[in-house]
Amino acid sequence: MTISEIYAGFAAREARGVSPAYERLALAVSRDREMLALLGTLPPAKRQPNLLFGVVRFLGGPVEDPAAFRDYTLGNWPAVEAEMRTRATQTNEAGRCALLLPVLAALPQPLALLEVGASAGLCLYPDRYAYRYGEHLVGAGEPVLDCAATGVAPPARLPRVVWRAGLDLNPLDVTDPADVAWLDALVWPEHVHRRARLRAAASVAAAEPPLLVRGDLVDDLPALAAQAPRGATLVVFHTSVLYQVPAPRRRAFAELARGLPGHWIANEAPDVLPYAGLPRPPGAALFNVLALDGTPLAWTRSHGQAITWFA
Incomplete structure (x- = not known):
């Protein structure tokens, strides 16, 4: 499964009807060649939507608007990448x-x-x-x-x-x-x-x-x-x-x-x-x-x- 398909699938099967913000973000990332290329530099286990979105939230970045999210993530990629490489999705629900x-x-x-x-x-x-x-x-x-x-x-x-x-x-x-x-x-x-x-x-x-x-x-x-x-x-x-x-x-x-x-x-x-x-x-x-x-x-x-x- 490609990274694009992972994000599109997340939008359709996990976020739809549950988190409109994450559905918007996941769809936008699935169509964004620059974002997909950056995610492709990470190990496969570190490319998941929940990890990316959680890290951006943890760093204080915006997750409501896809354009603002994109600008923040691209502009702060070294910090985002470092957190994604060291952290894991440990959702303790x-x-x-x-x-x-x-x-x-x-x-x-x-x-x-x-x-x-x-x-x-x-x-x-x-x-x-x-x-x-x-x-x-x-x-x-x-x-x-x-x-x-x-x-x-x-x-x-x-x-x-x-x-x-x-x-x-x-x-x-x-x-x-x-x-x-x-x-x-x-x-x-x-x-x-x-x-x-x-x-x-x-x-x-x-x-x-x-x-x-x-x-x-x-x-x-x-x-x-x-x-x-x-x-x-x-x-x-x-x-x-x-x-x-x-x-x-x-x-x-x-x-x-x-x-x-x-x-x-x-x-x-x-x-x-x-x-x-x-x-x-x-x-x-x-x-x-x-x-x-x-x-x-x-x-x-x-x-x-x-x-x-x-x-």
């Missing part, structure tokens, strides 16, 4: 916990959670957030995570978590203002509710910071998993992470995750972690597949806003 909750609540309790690609670890606190599935409220406090659920009954209770740990090549510190600023820059411009949700979730995590380990998802996972307390159900999970991992490494990780004790929850795009015999997705937008131990269960939206159960 606590809203994804609403997708995990029906599975987590049904597993043998208590749980030992281990998130792969944990970023700052905000998804390690599904027991500390509140959830609203239509008219059904689960839990109490802030943030309240809204999710449209189809085909699945909302869980009656929150899971009980006794251990939480994360593995990431570059873990972020939820108590560090600079790291939180990067997370904020990754929230799409119009998403005021997601920005407020990020702040509320960061407050929850900062009150009891998780164990975050810098490491590789294959090489370092077994040692971290071995630290989980006995008597708790180990749950290794990840959401929208494996697209950043080369395909051979993905396969090695999937084989490893299947062999660990406990359970493995994956929430990834179907072209990233494929499954045979999937039903048609419920729309033309980008959907992930929620799976437990390699068995697909539901279609999900990337920020946790909807889940459509088919299992």
Whole structure:
């Protein structure tokens, strides 16, 4: 897939109806030879729209108007390029916990959670957030995570978590203002509710910071998993992470995750972690597949806003 096709696809499948600003930017970049040539000098994993737009926001550049965005990016390319080469899209969307909750609540309790690609670890606190599935409220406090659920009954209770740990090549510190600023820059411009949700979730995590380990998802996972307390159900999970991992490494990780004790929850795009015999997705937008131990269960939206159960 060409860089132009990546940006056009992002506009059509991810940003349309979700972020008009990013839809405009992605379409403009997809047609801009100079911008595409600059992006082509970066490694393939560093060319993605979310990374480019997040870096420009982080540096204080404009993302509402394509012309202003282009002028800023071209005029400040050395700074933009440097940030894109060193940073990664570590969108730490606590809203994804609403997708995990029906599975987590049904597993043998208590749980030992281990998130792969944990970023700052905000998804390690599904027991500390509140959830609203239509008219059904689960839990109490802030943030309240809204999710449209189809085909699945909302869980009656929150899971009980006794251990939480994360593995990431570059873990972020939820108590560090600079790291939180990067997370904020990754929230799409119009998403005021997601920005407020990020702040509320960061407050929850900062009150009891998780164990975050810098490491590789294959090489370092077994040692971290071995630290989980006995008597708790180990749950290794990840959401929208494996697209950043080369395909051979993905396969090695999937084989490893299947062999660990406990359970493995994956929430990834179907072209990233494929499954045979999937039903048609419920729309033309980008959907992930929620799976437990390699068995697909539901279609999900990337920020946790909807889940459509088919299992």
